[in-house]
Amino acid sequence: MPLSFHKMHANGDDFVIVDSRNSANPMTSALAQRLGDRHRGIGFNQLxxxxxxxxxxxxxxxxxxxxxxxxACGSATRGAADRLMRESNVTSIALRTNRGLLTCERTSSGAISVNMGEPLFGWSDIPLALELDTAVLPLAGDPAATSMGNPHCTYFVDDLTAVDIATLGPTIETNPLFPLKTNVHFVQIINRKHIRLRIWERGGGIPLGSGSCSCGAAVNGIRRGLLDHCVEVECDGGTVTVRWDGVGPVFLIGPVETTFSGTVHDSLSFRL
Structure with missing residues (x-):
């Protein structure tokens, strides 16, 4: 059966939206892999x-x-919210994910704001393999960990250009301390309102950006007292804003764009 899709991106963090309302969920692990192949499929960071x-x-x-x-996927949540709000001609919408009910709004600038829910700091929530203080993990570089519905490990570094992310990222992702693996952030603090972030994404490699990783990195900086409660997070592909008051939900604000739409056929041939 043909499968319609929309390819979108948030500052270059690309994702695919498959609208299966009024039909059965067509997605399987094998199909996601085939569609995610950048050489033989559509290609995406998340779907x-x-x-x-x-x-x-x-x-x-x-x-x-x-x-x-x-x-959790902050970029794809913003993309789905953008499409559904345009469809209904509204500026606010609620979407349910495994993180709970997330409220999304279109700002006056056209960006999409998502309530990403409260960050989790318990060792079993992230999860870690051992009961540890998640604010300072016993790993070289003293990273912090949190969960935004997916695990995040944040390193604060003096010079981001000196970090070999392609080598360090997969080693940390698969460290036995993280039984479900982890996203890995490398953060250079420009000032208390601005960070530069590069990412090794769990199951994905090095993306141009990531909504949930931007949230996790900002949250870990705020909880350590390094950042203010509203932070501009500059990734390779562009900048998003993360707001967290230290106790409640995290808000992610940034742009999304549609790249193209198309249909996948059973042979994995494509029609745009």
Missing amino acids: AVVLDCDDAAARLMFWNADGSTLD
Whole structure:
């Protein structure tokens, strides 16, 4: 059966939206892998399936390009919210994810703001393999850990250009301390309101940006007293804003754009 899709990006963090409202969820691990192949498929960092929901405009389920699932994706949530708000001609919408009910709004500038829920700091919530203080992990570089529905490990460095992310990222991602693996952030603080962030994404490699990673990195900087409560997060592909008051939910604000739409056929041939 043909599968319609929309390819979108948030500052270069690319994702695919598959709208499966009024139909069964078509996604499997194998299909997500095939679609995520940048040489033989569509290619994406994450994929979101939009499903019917009784208590929200829709329910979102997320997949990585390696066929694994995840509970949170700030960029794809913003993309789905953008499409659904345009469809209904509204400026606010609620979406259900495994993180709970997330409220999304279109700002006066056209950016999409998402309430990403409260960060989790318990060792078992992230999760870690051992009961530890998540503010300072016993790893070289003294990183901090949090969960935004997916695990995040944040390093604060003096010079981001000196970090070999392609080598360090997968080593930290698969450290036994993280039984479900982890996203890895490398943060250079420009000032208390501005950080430069580069990422090794769990199951994905080095992206141009990541909504949930931007949230996790900012949250770990705020909880350490290094940052103010509103932070501009500059990734390779562009900048998003993260707001967190230290106790409540995290808000992610940034742009999204549609790149193209198309249809995948059973043979994995494409029609745009």
